[in-house]
Amino acid sequence: MTDLLCGIRILDLTNVLAGPYCAYQLALLGADVIKVETPQGGDLARQLGASPELNRAGMGASFLAQNAGKRSVALDLKQHADRERFLDLVASADALVENFRPGVMGRLGLGHARLKEVRPSLVYCAISGFGQTGPMRDNPAYDQIIQGLSGIMSITGTLETAPLRVGYPVADTLGGLVGAFAIAAALVKQKTTGEGAFLDVSMLECTLSALGWPVSNYLTADVEPQPMGNENMTAAPSGAFRTGDGLLNIAANKQEQFVTLCRLIGRPELASDARFAERETRKQNRIALKALIEDALASGSAAAWEETFNRAGVPAGRVLTIPQILQERQVIERGMTARFPAVSGMDQPLTVVRGGFMVDGQAPLPSRPPPGLGEHMGEVFAGLPPRARKRAKA
Numbered sequence: 001m002t003d004l005l006c007g008i009r010i011l012d013l014t015n016v017l018a019g020p021y022c023a024y025q026l027a028l029l030g031a032d033v034i035k036v037e038t039p040q041g042g043d044l045a046r047q048l049g050a051s052p053e054l055n056r057a058g059m060g061a062s063f064l065a066q067n068a069g070k071r072s073v074a075l076d077l078k079q080h081a082d083r084e085r086f087l088d089l090v091a092s093a094d095a096l097v098e099n100f101r102p103g104v105m106g107r108l109g110l111g112h113a114r115l116k117e118v119r120p121s122l123v124y125c126a127i128s129g130f131g132q133t134g135p136m137r138d139n140p141a142y143d144q145i146i147q148g149l150s151g152i153m154s155i156t157g158t159l160e161t162a163p164l165r166v167g168y169p170v171a172d173t174l175g176g177l178v179g180a181f182a183i184a185a186a187l188v189k190q191k192t193t194g195e196g197a198f199l200d201v202s203m204l205e206c207t208l209s210a211l212g213w214p215v216s217n218y219l220t221a222d223v224e225p226q227p228m229g230n231e232n233m234t235a236a237p238s239g240a241f242r243t244g245d246g247l248l249n250i251a252a253n254k255q256e257q258f259v260t261l262c263r264l265i266g267r268p269e270l271a272s273d274a275r276f277a278e279r280e281t282r283k284q285n286r287i288a289l290k291a292l293i294e295d296a297l298a299s300g301s302a303a304a305w306e307e308t309f310n311r312a313g314v315p316a317g318r319v320l321t322i323p324q325i326l327q328e329r330q331v332i333e334r335g336m337t338a339r340f341p342a343v344s345g346m347d348q349p350l351t352v353v354r355g356g357f358m359v360d361g362q363a364p365l366p367s368r369p370p371p372g373l374g375e376h377m378g379e380v381f382a383g384l385p386p387r388a389r390k391r392a393k394a
Contacts, residue, residue, distance in 0.1 A: 002364040005031035008187060011089060011096040012036065012070060016045050017143065017169055018127050018203060019099035020066045021176030026095075026183060027069030028355045028364045034093075034380055035067065035371065036086065039074040042373040043067070058373055059345040066176075068338065068352045069366030073381070074374030077108050086110065087118050088384055094190065095123035095183050101140065102132045112198050122196045123186040127179045131202035141203060146171035150207040155214060155225045162227035174210050175203035235279065236286035237261065240319060242294045246302030247319040250293075250309065255279070257314045264308055265296035335363035344372035 008031040012023035020035075020043065027033040037043055042058065049061025073089075075082040087110075090096065096115065098105060105111045105126075112124045126132060129141020144165055147153050152170065153163035179201045186197040208215065213234075214225035225233075232238035235253040242248075252258045255278075262271040270276050270292060275285040282289055297305055302318045309316035325331060340350045354365050 002359040003030045005029040009093045011093045013098040015043050017172040018175035022179035024066040025180035033070040035070045035072045057345045064370050067370040071376035072371035090118050097125040099127040102137045125199040127201040129203050132200045143169035143172040146203045155227050157227045158229040171207045174206040178206040236282040243297040243302045248302040249317050251315040261314050338365040340369035343369040
């Protein structure tokens, strides 16, 4: 773990993916993230994952993926006494993140306006499917719903197979990343001006923003994006190619890269072929070009071609499975995972992945394993100043 957010306390009232992933990024940056869960089972992700045994123990693999580095307290916010305890906790916090449907916190008497009375400088981040306003604000939203509505599914796959869901919860993940980014920015303002902020994060809008290239092609050039499978619409040859052993992604997007590619596969004449001589003609004739390249690639394996191409400056990479990439030296040497020999509620060691960045050459790994439900009640509330005294000091 790094110390970039050392001394910052974040209250994490989130469930399942977008919110927990957001708070996990902040924990990796060194924030003290306190996960506030319902005593009746806690985060739903505790029951989700590939291991039925862990699900029954309330430590599902989906929960383990993004809750390391946090502490857990169990409070029933529908009960007056626990709401008061929660407000005491708010008085000690710098930021709060929740991903309930709009209006839920207000109905509990814990909306942004109420929490500002307790902590005027609070950064409040609300992550929802569609944002706090608009005709869809009250609609339930899961990742696949957002993928479908945003247009992602319409351009995933081929003309024959689309629309297809992206193979992991990309919309949830984008919502979490944007939430963490916005909170970190608002904390800078808080520390320089003493002012808080209300951050309204919409998963739909985060996903649309990330679709910048295809959206821009439509808005600027009036070209409606189409599914192209493993092909890159901006260049050719750029996509996934069959080799003698395995699939290889090649991105010969520049003219000099294409010329080098032709030489390396023993087909230098392709670079001067009128069908392939320029970027636009290559795009128009990508199917014929791909067939010729794959015929040449059949003489070697994806791994061998990857090494040959990259050494010559032609971007290439094998298409790997998740187990395969986790065993790659690049991932291992960069310290992409953290291992915990003992975890509450588990009878086996746990390995989790960190965020996608280094700080001063060091991997920001979580400082503690994912918590058991309510595991840190005594630790968190011990010595916590009563709310009135806390406000008097502010």
